[in-house]
Ligand code: HEC
C-alpha cells in the first residue's frame with residue numbers, strides 16, 4: 547500500500563509537474579469554464595455542493611492547468627456525457643475535489659484543494675455517490691469495508707488506473723489481490739491443478755465479490771450470492787434424486803481446493819481413496835459415511851480408485867450407490 551502511495555506521488559510528479567510547468571501561464575487566453583451540464587446529480591455529493599454555473603471569465607479552468615488529467619478524463623466513466631466538444635467542466639473535477647475557486651484564485655495553491663486519499667478520501671468522496679447497500683453488495687459489511695488498510699483508494703485509482711485493468715483498478719486484478727493475499731495468488735500460480743486465472747477469463751472476482759455482500763461470509767460468495775462454484779459447474783449442483791451425502795453435509799470444498807491443488811481434479815487428498823475413506827472408513831463407528839461393503843478389498847488396486855465405479859460422485863438420478 548505504501549508503495550502504491552509512493553507510486554501515486556511519483557506519478558503526480560511525473561505527470562503533473564511538467565504539465566503545469568508548460569502551461570503556466572497558459573499559452574492561450576483562458577476560456578470561460580463551460581456551464582455545468584452534469585448528468586450525474588451532484589446533489590448527492592457534498593463535495594460538489596458548490597458547483598457554480600460559471601467561473602468568472604478571468605479565471606482559468608482546471609483543465610487549463612491540469613491538461614493531462616483533463617485529457618485523460620475523456621475515457622473515464624465519471625466523465626460520462628459531461629465532456630462536450632472537448633470542454634471539461636470544472637464541476638466534473640469538483641465533484642470529487644470540492645470547490646476549486648480558492649485553489650484557482652490562489653494560482654494553484656495546493657493547500658486549498660481537496661485531494662481524496664485513504665480512508666478519509668474514500669468516505670468523504672467515493673461514498674458520497676457509491677454508498678450502496680442492497681442485497682447484492684454492501685460497502686459496509688465484510689473485511690473489505692472501508693478501513694485505513696483497505697478502502698476504495700487502495701484498489702481503485704481514478705486518474706491512473708493501469709492499462710487493461712477495467713473498472714479503474716489501480717493494478718490488474720491478480721496483482722492487486724496479490725499485494726495482500728500472496729498465499730492464494732501463489733497457489734494459483736504454482737499448483738499444477740488450478741483454474742487458469744488472470745489470463746483474460748477468470749479472475750478472483752469470478753468467485754469473490756470484492757466489495758463484500760451483506761452477511762457474515764460476505765466475501766466468500768459471488769456477486770450473485772452463491773457458493774462460488776455453482777455458477778459455472780451447475781451440473782454438480784443437482785438437485786439429484788440420490789444426492790451424495792458429502793455435499794449435503796458439506797460443500798464442494800469438502801473435497802476440492804478452491805485455489806488450486808497439487809492433486810488431479812483439484813482434490814484435497816493425493817489419492818481418491820484417501821479422500822473417500824475419511825468418511826467411509828471400513829472401521830465401523832468412526833466416520834460420517836457408511837462403510838464400504840466387505841467385497842471392497844482395499845488392498846487391491848482395483849478398489850482404490852473409487853470413482854472408476856462410483857462415477858456419479860456428485861449425485862445420481864439413477865443409482866443410490868452413485869454407480870451411474
Ligand atoms: C492556475 C492553474 C491551476 C488551476 C486553474 C487549477 N489548478 Fe490544481 N494545481 C495547480 C498547481 C500549481 C498545483 C500544485 C502542484 C504541485 O505542487 O504538485 C495544483 C494541485 C492540485 C491538486 C493536488 C493537491 C495536492 O494536495 O497535491 C489537485 C487535486 C488539483 N490541483 C485540482 C484542481 C482542480 C479540481 C481544479 C479546478 C477546480 C484545479 N486544480 C485548477 C494549478 C492549478
Ligand code: HEC
Pocket residue numbers: 554555557558562608609612615616619624634638639640641642643661662663667699702703704705706
Ligand atoms: C471520481 C473522483 C475524481 C474526479 C471526478 C476527479 N478526480 Fe482528481 N483525483 C481523485 C483522486 C482519488 C485523486 C488522488 C490520486 C488517485 O488516487 O488517483 C486525485 C488526484 C488529482 C490530482 C493530483 C495529482 C495526482 O494524480 O495525485 C490532480 C491534479 C487532479 N486530481 C485533478 C483533477 C482534475 C483536473 C479533474 C477533472 C478533469 C479531476 N481531478 C477529477 C479523484 C477524482
Ligand code: HEC
Pocket residue numbers: 586587588591594623624626641642662667668671672673674675676698699702703704712713714715
Ligand atoms: C459525483 C458522484 C461520484 C463520485 C464522487 C464518485 N463516483 Fe465513481 N461513479 C459515479 C458514476 C455515476 C459512475 C458510473 C458511470 C457510468 O455508468 O458510466 C461511477 C463509476 C465508478 C466506477 C466504475 C468504473 C468502470 O469503468 O466500471 C468505479 C470503479 C468508481 N466509480 C469508483 C469511484 C471511486 C474510487 C471514487 C472516489 C474517489 C468515486 N468513484 C467517486 C459517480 C461518482
Ligand code: HEC
Pocket residue numbers: 668672673676685690692696697698699700701702713715719751756757
Ligand atoms: C479489495 C479491492 C477493492 C476495494 C477495497 C474496492 N473495490 Fe471496487 N472493484 C474492485 C474490483 C476487483 C472490481 C472489478 C470487479 C469485477 O470485475 O467484477 C471493482 C469494481 C468496482 C465498480 C464497478 C463494478 C461494480 O461493482 O459496480 C465500482 C463502481 C467500484 N468498484 C467502486 C468501489 C468503491 C466506491 C469502493 C469503496 C467503497 C470500492 N470499489 C472498493 C476492487 C475493490
Ligand code: HEC
Pocket residue numbers: 547689690695696700701719722723724725726727750751754756763764765766
Ligand atoms: C490492501 C490490502 C487488500 C487487498 C488489495 C485485497 N484484500 Fe482481501 N482482505 C484484506 C484484509 C485485511 C482481509 C481480512 C482478513 C485477512 O487479514 O486476511 C481480507 C480478506 C479477504 C477475504 C476473506 C474473507 C473471509 O471471509 O475470510 C477474501 C475472500 C478476500 N480478501 C479477497 C480479496 C480479493 C479477491 C482481492 C482482489 C480483488 C483482495 N482481497 C484484495 C486486504 C486486502
Ligand code: HEC
Pocket residue numbers: 720723724727730731734741743748749750751752753754766774775799804805
Ligand atoms: C474458483 C473459485 C475461487 C477463485 C477463482 C478464488 N477463490 Fe478465494 N476462495 C474461494 C472459496 C470457495 C473460498 C472459501 C474456502 C472455504 O470456505 O473453505 C475462498 C477463500 C478465500 C480467502 C479466505 C482464506 C482462505 O484461503 O480460505 C481468501 C483470502 C481468498 N479466497 C482470496 C482469493 C484471491 C486473492 C483470489 C484470486 C487470486 C481468489 N481467492 C480466487 C473460491 C475462489
Ligand code: HEC
Pocket residue numbers: 739740741742748752753774775776777778779798799802803804810811812
Ligand atoms: C468462472 C467459472 C468457474 C467457476 C466459478 C469455477 N470453475 Fe471450476 N472450472 C471452470 C472451467 C472453465 C474449467 C475447465 C478449465 C480448467 O481446467 O481450468 C473448470 C474445471 C474445474 C475442475 C476440473 C479440473 C480437471 O482437472 O478436470 C474442477 C475440479 C473444478 N473446476 C472445481 C471447481 C470448484 C470446486 C469451484 C468452486 C470453488 C469452481 N470450480 C469454480 C470454471 C469455473
Ligand code: HEC
Pocket residue numbers: 775776779782783790792793797798799800801802811813818853859860
Ligand atoms: C465427496 C467429494 C466431492 C465433493 C463434495 C465434490 N466433488 Fe467434485 N469431484 C470429486 C472427485 C473424486 C472428482 C474426480 C472424479 C474422477 O475421478 O473422475 C471430482 C471431479 C470434479 C470435477 C471435474 C470432473 C467433472 O466431472 O467435470 C468438477 C468440475 C467438480 N468435481 C466440481 C465439483 C463441484 C462444483 C462441487 C460442489 C457442488 C464438487 N465438485 C463437490 C469429489 C467431490
Ligand code: HEC
Pocket residue numbers: 790791792795796800801818821822823824825826834835836837852853856859866867868
Ligand atoms: C465428507 C464426508 C464424505 C466424503 C469425503 C465422501 N463421502 Fe460418500 N457419503 C457421505 C455421506 C454422509 C453419505 C450419505 C449416507 C451415508 O453413507 O451414511 C455418503 C454416501 C455415499 C454413497 C452412497 C451409499 C450410501 O450409503 O448412501 C457412496 C457410494 C459414497 N458415499 C461413495 C463415496 C466415494 C466414492 C467417495 C470419495 C470420492 C466419498 N463417498 C466421499 C460422506 C462422504
Ligand code: HEC
Pocket residue numbers: 819822823826835836837838839842844848849850851852853854855856867869
Ligand atoms: C469395482 C467397482 C467398485 C469400486 C472400485 C468401489 N466400489 Fe464401492 N461399491 C461398488 C458396488 C457395486 C456397490 C454396491 C453394492 C451393493 O449394492 O450392495 C458399492 C457400494 C459402496 C458403498 C455403499 C455401502 C452401503 O452401505 O450402501 C460405499 C460407501 C462404497 N461403495 C464406497 C466405496 C469407496 C470408498 C471406494 C474406494 C475406496 C469404493 N467404494 C470403490 C463398487 C465399487
